[in-house]
Amino acid sequence: MWWNLKGNKRPYIILSAAMTIDGKIASKTGDPEISDEEDWKAVHKLRTEVDAIMVGKCSILLDNPKLHIKFYDHNGYYRIVLDSNLSIPIESNVVRFKPEIYPTIIGTTENVSIERIKEFESHNIEIIKSGTGSRVDIIKLMPILYSKGIRRILLEGGGNLNWSFIKENLVDEIRLFIAPWMVGGKDAISLVEGEGFAKMIESPRYRLINAISRNNYVILKYRKIKR
Numbered sequence: 001m002w003w004n005l006k007g008n009k010r011p012y013i014i015l016s017a018a019m020t021i022d023g024k025i026a027s028k029t030g031d032p033e034i035s036d037e038e039d040w041k042a043v044h045k046l047r048t049e050v051d052a053i054m055v056g057k058c059s060i061l062l063d064n065p066k067l068h069i070k071f072y073d074h075n076g077y078y079r080i081v082l083d084s085n086l087s088i089p090i091e092s093n094v095v096r097f098k099p100e101i102y103p104t105i106i107g108t109t110e111n112v113s114i115e116r117i118k119e120f121e122s123h124n125i126e127i128i129k130s131g132t133g134s135r136v137d138i139i140k141l142m143p144i145l146y147s148k149g150i151r152r153i154l155l156e157g158g159g160n161l162n163w164s165f166i167k168e169n170l171v172d173e174i175r176l177f178i179a180p181w182m183v184g185g186k187d188a189i190s191l192v193e194g195e196g197f198a199k200m201i202e203s204p205r206y207r208l209i210n211a212i213s214r215n216n217y218v219i220l221k222y223r224k225i226k227r
Ligand SMILES: NC(=O)c1ccc[n+]([C@@H]2O[C@H](COP(=O)([O-])OP(=O)(O)OC[C@H]3O[C@@H](n4cnc5c(N)ncnc54)[C@H](OP(=O)(O)O)[C@@H]3O)[C@@H](O)[C@H]2O)c1
Pocket: 016, 017, 018, 019, 024, 025, 026, 030, 031, 032, 034, 055, 056, 057, 058, 059, 060, 062, 063, 082, 083, 084, 085, 087, 134, 135, 136, 137, 138, 156, 157, 158, 159, 160, 161, 162, 164, 189, 193
């Protein structure tokens, strides 16, 4: 069944991103300012409806986000960062900003040193080792997160992490905010990076659930078609 992963249950994954018409989620210089105020509010509302938010290491290095919730009452949630070598700075906002409300989990690999793990643990960061490869093994990680009570994850990229989830067919729902701009640039990060599928037939398919347009922006919601 779709929520089973080698016999283990996994969280429901909602990929959320703001992008330009040409599918870029940041400019070639890394400028990520795509959402408007109304979209930010919608994203923060979505954050109140999940158990965790997940991002890749590069999003932390480039944007240093707090990954918190503004505008709405909430009970907090987990922040999850995938960082294969535990290389994000210990001063990062995900480590330092309000850990009592937003506990942080870093998914990493078996390759990291015990000293580095202890350094993060001394800041109350939970480290989960998943896999021995060069990248965090997300297939192994999912049931571990589920066993911690994490049922719904908001996946907020960036493009390389999005690809890993798309490749493994783990994205159940997509929520896209499309700004009416074309920024271009082969080095500008796209919604989904990685090597890509060779054939269209290999790609996961989605059904359009909702389409809203306002002030020239479009917000699309898709749900996975189970095949
Ligand atoms: N507009 C939006 O909605 C939005 C949202 C989020 C981010 N962004 C933008 O996206 C850009 C960053 O995206 P990005 O693609 O460069 O990086 P990313 O997806 O944030 O992070 C990728 C890194 O995560 C680590 N990682 C660990 N395990 C992984 C796995 N299984 N699969 C994939 N990555 C794994 C890898 O580094 P290690 O191998 O060192 O672990 C990898 O290089 C930033 O410019 C940010 O502003 C935009």
